[in-house]
Amino acid sequence: MISVLNTIDTGHEDMIHDAELDYYGLRLATCSSDNSVKIYDIKSGTQTLAADLKGHFGPVWQIAWAHPKYGNLLASCSYDRKVIIWKESGEWTKLYEYTGHESSVNSVAWAPAEYGLILACCSSDGSISIITYNQDGGNWDVKKIPGAHAIGVNSISWCPAISADLNLDPLSNKEAPKRIVSGGCDNLIKIWREQGDQWVEENRLEMHMDWVRDVAWAPSLGLQHSMIASCSQDKRVVIWTSDDNVSWTPTILNTFDDVVWSVSWSLTGNILAVSGGDNKVSLWRENADGQWLCISEVAKGLGQTPSEERSTL
C-alpha cells in the first residue's frame, strides 16, 4: 500500500510548472505561471511557506536546487528570458541574474557538485548556456552553445561525475570530460562534451519523431554503464544505454496514450517515473533481461478509494 503523507496547498494563482525537492528532501520549491517561486519547509509532516520569491516577469518553467555544500541556492528559469540564482542567507535574495538568452529559458540544471558550482540552462532561442561560478573572482563565467537545437531546446541534464568511463574518474583526473544531454524541437537528443574551453557536440541520438520534451541522465552506480531516458510528443519514452558514453543503444520503454512530458529517475537510478498527458505517473524498472516493466501507476482520482490490495499471505 502507499499512502498520501500530506497535501500541500501551494496557493499559486496559476498553473504549476515544476516542483523540486532539495538535496535532503526537506524543502520543496514550486514555480508557476503566476511568475513566482515558492519554497516550503516540509519537515515532520507539516509544511510551512518559507519564501515566496518574486523576480521573474513571466511564467517560471523550472527550478533546480544546488548541492548544499555551496549553501542554499536555487536556480529558476522563466519565459521572461532570465535565469535567476537565489541564495538564502537569513532571507532569500537574488544572487545572480543571467540575461544571455533571447527567448524563453526552458530548463535549468546544476552540474554534479564535484565539478564546482556550474549551472546549465537552455532556451527556445536554440542555445545552451553553461554558467560557472569563479571562486577566486567571485564572478560568473558564461560559455554558450549557440544553435544547439533548431527552433529550441526543451530540456538538459548532466552526466553524473562518476560515470561510464571510470578510467577517467573526474575526481582524480582533470582530463575527464564533463557531459550534458539535451533534447529539442528538432526531435533530436544531443550529447555535448567539454573540450578545452569549449563545448562540442559528441553525439546526436535520433529516434523520436516529434519534439523531445524531457531528457534525464540516470544517477550512476559505478557500474560502467550509463543510461539516459528521453520522452517526446511522439508519446514514446526511450532508454539509451552506453558502456563508454560514446556509442548509445536505444530501447523503447513504451508508447503511451498521450504526449509524455517528463521522465525522472529515483535517487539510486533504479526506478524511472514517467508522466504525461494521460494524467498518470507510472513507475518503471528494468529486470535482469533488460526488459522494462511498469511496476506501479498513480492516476488521477475520481473520488474512488484506493484499488484493492494484493492478497497477502
Next chain:
Amino acid sequence: MNISGFSNTPADSSLKSSDQAKTFILPEQCFEKNIACTWRRGNTFTIYPRSQIVNKTPTNTIDNKILNIRQEILLFTSILRKLVNESNGTFLSLQKTAENAKNSDNQVEFLKLSRQYRSIVRVCIESLQEAAEKETDSLEKNSLLSHITIFYSIECIWHLSEILFIDNIPGDIVLPFLLEWVRFHFPCHEQTAAQMLEACERGSEDHPQYWDTVVGMVVQGRIDVARALLKLHSSAELNEFKLVDNSLRTMPVYSVYGGVSSGEFTIVWKHWQAECRSKLTSQALTSQPNLELIMRLMVGEYTAFESVRRKYASWFDLLGGYVLFTRPWTRSRELAAAADACAALDGPHPQSHLDVIIRALLEGDLHQVIHEIQQMSDNGWFATHLTDILYHCGKLQILDKHQTDVTKRLRDSLILEYGSLLMEHKSLWSVGLSYLASCPPEGLRRAELLLEKIPIETEAKAMRIIAEAKKYELLGVVRTVCGCVCARRLRGGRAGGAVCWAARARSGPLCARAAHRVLRAYCAGAPLPAADLLLTAGPALLLDDTLLFLGKYCDFHRLYKSKEFKKAAKLLISLITSKIAPEYFWETLLLDTLPLLESEEPVFSSTDTYEIMLCLELRAKCLEGEKAELLRLALVRNLARTALLDGEEE
C-alpha cells in the same frame, strides 16, 4: 500499489511477467490537467500538477495541491524494529561464516544461523501476539493479526527450507524432521491429548474429540501418545484394541544408527504392514470402525487419508503421516510425490499462496519459492535473508533463460533493495548500510548516494554519518558531509566552526572561504576563534594559504598573550614578509606591530624594523592618515634604539 514492485528485483523475467502493475488511484480529485512526479529519498515522492503550457485565459478552478506520497513500510512499525536489528546481527555473522566457509565446510554453522533467524521470527511473533492482545482499537488489532499471519507463514516456510536445504540430515531420511515440522506448525489436537492424559480417566471416549484426537496423534506419528489414549478407552481390554495396540507397538522405526541397512529395514517394514493388512482383510476390526480407520491409515490407504482430510485445515497436517505410513524411507528429494498425493486430497480446490510455496519447496523448485516469497508483504525481509543463506549454503542455483547462472545477481539485488529500503529510516539507516556494504561494488556506490542525502539535523548526526562512512571507507561521503556542515556554519555566521569543518572536509577552496570569513570578521571587531580549534587542525592547515595564515596569526596572538614578545615579534615579521596575508588584512597586521614597537625592551631588530617600513611604504593604500603617521613614528623610535644594539650583538 504493489509493494513487491518496490522491493524486488527479480533476476528473471518469468518472475516478474506474472506480476501486474498496480494502479493506485489518488484519493482526491485534485489534478485536472497533467500530473508529474518528483523524487524524494527512497520510496517517497511528490506528485504535483504539471503544466507545459502558458494559461492564456486564467481560470478560477486551479487547484494547485501537491501530494507527498509514500509507500507504507511494514518493517518500520516500531514493534518490528527488533526483528530488523537482530536479523542484521545474524546476517553479518552469516557473511563472516560464508567468508570462512570458502576453505572449510561449515554446514553446521549455517544450520545454527538458520535457527537463529527462526528464533528471531519466533520472538517477533510473540511480541506481535502480546501487542494484539493488548490492542483495543479494532483496526490496529486487525493489522497486528495480519502481521502475525505473515510471520507465521515465514516461520513455517523457513523451517521446512532449513530441513530440506540447510540441515545435513543423516542418510537423508527426512521423515523424523518432517514429522517434527508438522507437529510444530500444525499442532492440531495436541492440547486435547495432553488434557486427557493428564486426567487419566477410563472412559475418555465420552470426550467429543476423543477419536479425532487419537487419529490426529497417529497421523502426526505420535504413536506412544496414541497408544496411551487408546488405553483410556473403557473397552481397552477388548481384543480389537489389543490388536491395534500391538500393531502400533511393533511398528518398525528406522534409524540410520540402528545398525540396520535401509534395505533390511524396508523388508521388515513391509512385512509389518502386510500383517496389518491381513488383520484388516480378516474383518477383525469391523465392529470398531474407528480402530479400523486407524489401521487403514497405518497401511497407507489413500481413501483413509481422504476421509480424514476435512478434519484438518490443510494438507500439510497429513503430509508427515502420509510419508510415515507409505514410504518412511523417503529421502528429501523424493518428497514431491508425497506432496502431490497429499495436495490431491483437497480435490480441485484453489491453492493458497502458502500451498504453492510449500509444494514448490517440496519439489525443490527454489526459484519458484523465492518468486513467491517476494510477494509477501514483509518488504523483502524474508526473501532477502532466506535467499542469502541458501546462496551461501550452495543450495541455490538459478538460471535465466539463456542458462546463465544468475544466483548471485538475484541474491545481490534482493540485498541491495532491502538495504536501500532501510536507508530511508531515520534510525535504521546504519543497519541498511551494512547490507549495502555486503554487495560491492554496486552496494557501496548506492550507500554513497543514499548516505549523502541523510538529513544532517545536528552536528552529532553529522559525526555519526562520518563515522559510518569511514567504516566503509566512503571518504567521498565524509568530504561531502563536512562540506555541507561547513556551508551551514558559514551561513549561520559561525566562521570558527566552519574552518574546523572545512579542514575536516580536506577541501582547499572551502578552507579558504571559511578562513577569509574569520579574518574579515576579526577586522570588523569579532574575536578570533578559540586557539585550540586551529591547533587541532594540524597538517590540515597546509590545505590552503589563507588557512595557514589564519593558523599562524592565531598563534601570534597566543604568544603575545603569554607575553612571549620576542617570539611573537618573530612570527609577526615572518607573516609580514611571507606576503600570504589577504589584502584587507594588512592594516590589522601592520597595526599589530605598534604595541611591540613601543614595548620597554625592544623586540624588533633594526632589520625587522626596516622590513615593516618597507611594507608600510609598499602598501601605502592599506594604512593611511593618522594611523600611518603613528606607526612611522614608532618605527623610527624603535630604529633609533635598536640600530646600535644590533651592532653590539653582531
